[in-house]
Each structure stands twice: as structure tokens, then as C-alpha cells.
Amino acid sequence: MSIDQSTAxxxxxxxxxxxxxxxxxxxxxxxxxxxxxxxxxxxxxxxxVEPMTSVTPQRLKRRVDEVTDGNQxxxxxxxxxxxREGFFAVPKVVE
Amino acid sequence: xxxxxxxxxxxxxIAGAKHDWxxxxxxxxxxxxxxxxxxxxxxxxxxxxxxxxxVAFVDAAMPGMLPVINEYCVEQAVRTGLxxxxxxxLWSAFDRKNYFYPDLPQGYQISQLxxxxxxxxEVLVELGDGTARLVRVERIHMEQDAGKSIHDMDPxxxxxxxxxxGVCLMEIVSRPDIRGPEEAAAYIAKxxxxxxxLGTCDGNMQNGNLRADVNxxxxxxxxxxxxxxxxxxxxxxxxxxxxxxxxxxxxxxxxEVEARRQIAIVEAGGTVDQETRLYDPDKGETRSMRSxxxxxxxxxxxxxxxxxxxxxxxxxxxIAANLPELPDEKKARFINDFxxxxxxxxxxxxxxxSAAFFEETAKGRSGKLAANWVxxxxxxxxxKEDHSITESPVSPAQLGGIIDLISxxxxxxxxxKDLFEIVYTEGGDPAQIVEERGMKQVTDTxxxxxxxxxxxxxxxxxxxxxxxxxxxxxxxxGQVMKATGGKANPKAVNELVAKKLGE
Numbered sequence: 336m337s338i339d340q341s342t343a344x345x346x347x348x349x350x351x352x353x354x355x356x357x358x359x360x361x362x363x364x365x366x367x368x369x370x371x372x373x374x375x376x377x378x379x380x381x382x383x384v385e386p387m388t389s390v391t392p393q394r395l396k397r398r399v400d401e402v403t404d405g406n407q408x409x410x411x412x413x414x415x416x417x418x419r420e421g422f423f424a425v426p427k428v429v430e
Numbered sequence: 431x432x433x434x435x436x437x438x439x440x441x442x443x444i445a446g447a448k449h450d451w452x453x454x455x456x457x458x459x460x461x462x463x464x465x466x467x468x469x470x471x472x473x474x475x476x477x478x479x480x481x482x483x484x485v486a487f488v489d490a491a492m493p494g495m496l497p498v499i500n501e502y503c504v505e506q507a508v509r510t511g512l513x514x515x516x517x518x519x520l521w522s523a524f525d526r527k528n529y530f531y532p533d534l535p536q537g538y539q540i541s542q543l544x545x546x547x548x549x550x551x552e553v554l555v556e557l558g559d560g561t562a563r564l565v566r567v568e569r570i571h572m573e574q575d576a577g578k579s580i581h582d583m584d585p586x587x588x589x590x591x592x593x594x595x596g597v598c599l600m601e602i603v604s605r606p607d608i609r610g611p612e613e614a615a616a617y618i619a620k621x622x623x624x625x626x627x628l629g630t631c632d633g634n635m636q637n638g639n640l641r642a643d644v645n646x647x648x649x650x651x652x653x654x655x656x657x658x659x660x661x662x663x664x665x666x667x668x669x670x671x672x673x674x675x676x677x678x679x680x681x682x683x684x685x686e687v688e689a690r691r692q693i694a695i696v697e698a699g700g701t702v703d704q705e706t707r708l709y710d711p712d713k714g715e716t717r718s719m720r721s722x723x724x725x726x727x728x729x730x731x732x733x734x735x736x737x738x739x740x741x742x743x744x745x746x747x748x749i750a751a752n753l754p755e756l757p758d759e760k761k762a763r764f765i766n767d768f769x770x771x772x773x774x775x776x777x778x779x780x781x782x783x784s785a786a787f788f789e790e791t792a793k794g795r796s797g798k799l800a801a802n803w804v805x806x807x808x809x810x811x812x813x814k815e816d817h818s819i820t821e822s823p824v825s826p827a828q829l830g831g832i833i834d835l836i837s838x839x840x841x842x843x844x845x846x847k848d849l850f851e852i853v854y855t856e857g858g859d860p861a862q863i864v865e866e867r868g869m870k871q872v873t874d875t876x877x878x879x880x881x882x883x884x885x886x887x888x889x890x891x892x893x894x895x896x897x898x899x900x901x902x903x904x905x906x907x908g909q910v911m912k913a914t915g916g917k918a919n920p921k922a923v924n925e926l927v928a929k930k931l932g933e
Contacts, residue, residue, distance in 0.1 A: 349727060351530050388738055395737040400465050400502030403472030404486035411485045411592070421481035422580070422589035425532045429581050429588070 338366040436562035441654070442610030444686075446693040451648045453689050454657075454666050455614050456606035459621055460599045461631040462575065462639040463506045469574055469598035470497030470540065477637050481591040489596040491535035496735055503598040504739065505749060506630045507547050507572050510600055512750050513628045514567050516551025520746070522571075523738040527728045532590050533577030541601075542571035543730045547739065553604075553624070554758055555617045556776065565617055566605040575599050594638075600631070606645065606666070609654075611682035618642060618678060623757050627782055641676045645669045646688045648696065667692065668702040672709050672716055684709035688716045760785055768797025777805055783819045784809075790826035795833050803833055807850050828853050831860035840864065842871050844916050872918045875926065881913045882906065882926055896931050903927050 338346075343363040347354040354362060408421055417424040441452045465475055471486035488495040511518050523545040526538040548570035556562040577595040579588045602621060608614050622633035622640055633640050647669035649657075657665040672688055675681045687709070692702050707716040755763070757779050764775040764785075778788045778801060787808075792800035808829060812822060832849055835841045841849060841864055849869060853860055864870055872878060885906060886893055896902040906927045910918055 349528070349729065393737060395739050396498055397501040397504075398467070398472065398498045400467050400500050401472065402467050402474040404467075405473040405484045407485070408480065408482045411482050411487075411490050417587070419584075419587075419589065421483075422583075422591055423482070423532070424584070424587045424589055427581065427586055427588050428532055428579065 338363045338370065342366075436556065437560060439557050439559075439561035439563055439609070439613065442612070443651070444648075444689055444693060446697050448697050450651055451689070451693050452651055452654060453610055453685065454606045454647045454649055454654060454669075455608035455610070455685060456645040456669075457602075457604045457608065457614060457617065458643040458645075459602040459604075459618060460575075460641045460643075461510075461602060461621070461625055461633075463503050463572075463598040463600055464630055464632055465500060465503050465506060465598060467500055467502075468596040469500055469503050469572065471596055473596070475597050477639075479593055481589075482593065484593040485595065489535075489592055491537070497540065497733075499736070499739065500598065503572060504547070504741065506598075507570060507600050508741070508746055509628050509749050509753065510602075510625060510630045511548030511551060511570055512746075512753055513624050513630070513756060514548075514551035514553060514570070514602075516567060516570065517549040518741075518746050519545065519547055519549055520741050520743060521545065521738060522547040524733040524736045525730045526733045527573075527730055529728055531576065531579075532588060533579045533592070533595065535577075535592065535595065539574050539576065540733055540736070541573035541730075544732070545738070546571035553617060553620055555608075555613060555620050557612065557616055558773075558776070560772070563607065563609070563613060565607045565613075568603045568605050570600050570602045573599050573601055606647075606669075611685040614644060614685055615678045615682050618681065620757075623780065627754055627756055629754075635676045635678070638676050641674055642681060643674060644672045644681060644685060646672065646685055646692070647702075648689055648692045667696070668704050670702065670704065670716070671706045673706055673719060675709060677711075680709060680711050683711065683714065684716060687714060691716060754782075764788075764797075768792055768801065770797060770801050774801045774805060777809075781819070787819055787822070787826055791829050791833070793830070795830060796837065799833055799837065800830070803829055803850075807847070811850075811854055823857065824850070824854050828857075828860060835860060835864060839919065840870055842916065842918075842920060844911075845869050845871065848916075869917065872914050875922055878910060878914065878918050878922055878926055881918070882910050882923075882930060885909045885913065886930060893931065900931070903931055906931070 340359040340363050343359050343366060344354065346366075347362070412418040412421070412423065415423050444451050444453070462475075463469075467473065468475055468486070468489060471488040473486040473489055474484045476484060486495075488497055508518055522542055524540050525543045527541045527543065528538040530537055546569040550569070551567040553565045553567060554562055555565050575594050575597040577590055577592040579590050581588050583589050604617065608617055618640070622631070622635075625631040626633050631639060635641070647667040649666050653665045657663065670688060670692070672684050675684060688707065695702055706719045708719045709716050761772075761775045761779045764770050764778060765772065768775075770778070777784075779785045784804075788800060788804045791804055808822065808824060809819075812819065829850075832846055832853065835849070836843065836846050840861075845864075849860055849863060852858070852863055852867075892902065892905060896906065907920070907923050910923045910927070911920070
């Protein structure tokens with residue numbers, strides 16, 4: 336599989352990253368380098384091998400169902416470019 | 431358990447300009463898990479709080495914050511799965527569904543695409559006319575809810591509240607087994623009922639705690655059966671997904687409207703595009719929601735912040751052993767043990783509280799009589815004041831007391847209704863009220879006879895007429911009842927009137 340410029344543009348758009356037209360060829364090349372590496376990994380026969388999900392055996396950590404957090408509206412909104420009446424205020428988005 | 435067998439309902443048929451068409455419907459129901467804290471944070475799930483006050487840094491996707499799963503949410507999902515007789519997957523995993531929207535600060539929703547916690551189950555959907563359909567559930571997975579955007583507070587800005595962000599949802603995905611708008615509503619109602627019994631979701635649609643995406647396609651009669659035989663979806667039409675509906679009425683309207691839209695396109699020689707649509711109840715139409723090229727390009731991948739979720743069979747068995755009695759079983763038991771009709775049993779098992787109230791009332795009494803009083807008198811009275819069963823001023827013991835007085839012939843049915851009204855509005859012990867207010871039924875034939883003699887003596891013309899036309903005897907019965915304040919035993923009065931007029 337190889338990535339052309341239009342695919343690179345599409346991926347950038349989905350990730351909401353602005354890429355100038357003239358930067359697309361280099362970006363597509365980088366993608367292809369990465370994919371080339373993945374393809375190399377794909378050559379290894381892993382038939383019947385369970386995917387490794389952690390280096391040492393671990394169980395997913397759980398929490399109990401208790402309210403231990405929240406009530407910090409000021410901190411949550413502290414970095415917001417715009418906040419009004421306790422809400423984040425963002426440019427209008429309507430479907 | 432009593433086996434309830436039902437006929438299959440007929441699929442809904444819509445007549446197009448050229449042909450008849452049938453509907454094929456599959457649903458994705460999003461049910462908010464009842465829990466104190468969110469799925470991956472310790473923030474509260476409480477509805478109606480100050481904006482952005484139930485938000486942990488994890489929910490706001492602050493850099494470096496890591497999700498830690500709420501074990502109770504997992505338990506609730508497992509419980510729901512068991513309630514739908516579904517297989518529970520001891521190994522499941524979380525994936526990221528990537529998309530951008532202001533109310534989703536992570537830029538992705540943590541969900542379970544590849545390995546859901548619950549596999550195939552089923553829901554018996556009764557249509558209330560003696561028919562029912564077994565709708566297959568494909569899977570249930572856990573995922574995070576998004577926040578809430580408010581668009582009408584400012585002309586140029588949208589306001590975002592993250593209180594809901596990260597609350598645990600169960601997405602319950604059905605197979606395309608639903609064949610009409612009414613069935614779709616009945617399916618959601620049944621899911622809601624089961625989850626309310628289980629205590630896993632409160633089912634409050636108004637607050638958005640239960641929402642549905644509905645997939646609708648159309649096909650010619652006979653095509654659906656071919657799909658059923660082969661499992662080949664090409665026998666069916668292209669489906670459209672109507673997103674995010676939280677009203678039974680709108681769901682039914684939207685399905686009908688969308689089906690008619692598709693029929694019009696196909697009959698005009700066009701093709702239906704697979705897309706996501708929104709229902710506009712004001713205009714009574716569905717409209718396309720997202721530009722096509724971006725639809726469903728979610729670039730799912732396993733969430734590297736979360737290890738796979740492994741649960742133990744013993745834990746699942748323990749949850750299974752402590753499941754409450756479910757609606758189908760309770761209904762069957764009510765029919766079996768109390769001799770109720772299918773309809774009465776359905777009404778009484780609609781929610782756990784009503785069922786418990788009835789059972790308490792019926793204990794050691796006639797089940798049918800108890801059902802009549804709970805459904806006709808109590809429910810009717812509660813409805814009048816818009817009260818729920820939990821707000822009933824009459825307790826099962828009080829209602830049972832009234833029923834006992836009827837059963838022992840101490841009061842007539844008519845007086846019983848008056849007594850019920852007194853107990854409802856004033857409270858008190860029914861037997862004592864009857865005693866104190868002299869409401870006891872007069873079974874003493876001497877007293878009834880005296881009243882009747884008086885009436886006969888005062889109305890000689892009526893007596894002559896009644897002798898010619900026996901139907902007029904009812905007038906005398908009425909007069910005696912009136913004279914005794916409704917307390918005379920109607921059976922004794924009837925007998926006496928017949929006897930006296932026959933003389």
C-alpha cells in the first residue's frame with residue numbers, strides 16, 4: 336500500500352491538521368516510510384501468537400463506583416479561550 | 431415457568447405508487463448506565479448539575495490524564511447482558527473511535543468495536559394483541575457519552591457542558607429483526623422495562639438516558655424471507671440511519687417518514703444512498719446529516735491507555751445468581767399463580783413497583799379481584815392526579831382490607847368504591863371506617879323487606895306495570911338500594927323483588 340498526496344491530504348483533514356499544498360509530497364513520503372516499516376513487521380509469522388498487551392502480566396486497574404472528583408468548574412474552564420456562564424463558548428456548530 | 435407462546439406479528443406494509451413495500455429495521459440503543467461515577471473517572475453522573483461541575487481532568491482530556499475503569503459499570507453491563515440472555519465475553523477490549531466535535535474534548539470516544547463485553551442475546555417484544563417477535567441482539571458494548579452542546583443561548587456561539595462527557599453508555603445493537611414502527615417502539619419499551627427491572631438504566635428518555643439510532647430500509651414483500659434464509663443483505667434495500675432520537679413517538683414517525691422517502695426514490699427509478707440522517711419533528715421529514723466523504727471514517731484502533739478487560743466466570747456467575755425476576759418470568763408467574771389474563775399481567779408487570787404492589791395486595795386473596803382493584807380503581811385514581819404507584823396514598827394493606835370486606839360480603843361493590851375514595855383521600859383502616867360510618871351491607875332480609883314493602887305500597891301503578899313487564903322489576907331494585915343508601919345486598923334485593931312482584 337502506498338500513500339499518495341490526496342490520501343495524505345485526507346488524513347490531515349480528518350486529524351484537523353492544516354497542511355499546505357506544497358508540503359503534501361513530503362508528508363506522503365513520510366507516511367510511506369512508516370508503512371514500509373509496518374510492512375516489514377508484517378513479514379513475521381505471528382499465526383497463533385496472542386497479541387501482547389503489556390510487558391509484565393497485569394490486570395486492568397479498576398476503581399470503585401464512588402464520586403471522588405469534580406466540583407472544579409473554574410479549573411476545568413481555566414484554559415478555555417472563551418467561557419461564559421460556566422460553559423465553554425465555541426464558534427457555532429450546528430448540524 | 432409457564433411458556434407464553436405468541437403468534438408472529440405481520441410486518442408493516444406501506445403501499446407505494448406502484449407496489450407494496452415492507453420495512454426492515456435495526457436499532458442501536460444507547461442506554462446510560464446507572465452508576466454514581468463515570469466510566470473512567472471519579473466525577474459524578476448526576477443529571478442537572480451546574481455546567482462543567484461534574485468534570486474530572488480525565489473527562490476534559492487534560493494532557494497526561496489516564497482513564498481508570500469503574501468496575502460497577504462493567505458489572506452493570508454484564509447484568510444487562512445476562513438479563514437479555516446474552517453470552518458474556520470474559521475478554522473484551524477498548525478502542526478509540528476518532529472524530530472531532532466540541533463536546534468530545536479527547537478527539538476520540540473510548541468504545542468497544544472489536545471485542546464487546548456482551549455478545550448475542552434476545553428480547554421478546556410483545557405487541558399487546560397476542561403477537562410477539564423475538565428480536566435478536568447482536569452485541570452490547572460499553573462506551574463514553576459525549577458532552578452537551580447548546581446552540582440557542584447565543585447567536586454566534588455554541589455553549590459546551592462536559593458534565594455528561596465520560597458517563598458510561600451501553601450500546602445495545604439489534605439485528606434487523608424489527609418490521610414496523612410499532613414494533614420499534616415496543617422493542618425500546620421492552621428493553622427499558624428489562625433494564626429498569628435490573629436497575630442498570632433508569633430509562634428516562636426525556637433526560638436522554640435512553641436514545642436510539644434507527645436503521646431503516648425497505649424491500650418488496652418476500653425479500654425479507656430470502657434474507658432470513660441466506661443471511662445475504664443484498665436481498666434488502668440500502669439502509670439509512672436516523673440518529674439520536676429520544677422519544678417513542680418521534681421514533682415511530684421518523685421510521686414511517688423515512689420509509690416513504692425511500693419508497694418515493696426507488697419507485698422513481700433512483701437509488702437510496704447509505705447515509706446518516708436526522709429527523710425534524712417540526713417539519714415531519716428526515717434530512718442528511720453529514721457530508722458523505724467524512725462519514726464513518728473513524729480510524730478505530732485499540733486504546734493504548736487501557737489493558738484488555740478480563741473478568742472471571744465466577745464473578746459473572748455471582749451476578750447471574752443475584753438477578754431479579756425479569757418481566758417475562760414475572761408475567762408468566764402472575765398468569766400462572768394468580769389466574770390473571772395476559773393483558774392484566776402485562777399491565778401489572780410494566781414496572782417493578784406496580785408488580786410488587788399487586789403481589790402484596792393479592793397475598794392470601796383472590797388474584798383476579800386484587801388485579802381489578804389495582805388496575806381499575808387504584809391506577810385509574812392515581813392517573814387522575816398524575817401520581818405514580820410509589821406515590822399512592824393507599825397502601826397494599828389498605829387496598830387488601832377493602833378487598834377482604836368485599837369478599838366477606840360485608841360491603842357491596844358500590845359501597846366499596848365509596849370506601850376506596852375515603853381511604854384514598856382521608857386514609858384509615860377500611861374495616862374501622864365501615865364500622866364507624868355504618869357502611870355495612872344490609873343482608874338482614876327483614877330490613878330490606880320493610881323498605882321494599884314501603885316502596886310497593888307507595889307505587890301501586892308501578893307494581894301493576896311490573897307485573898305485565900317483568901323488566902321493570904329493576905326499578906324496584908334501584909329504589910330499595912336508594913332507600914338503604916346503597917347498603918342493601920343486591921342479590922338479596924333481587925330475590926325479594928322477584929318474590930314480592932310475583933305474588
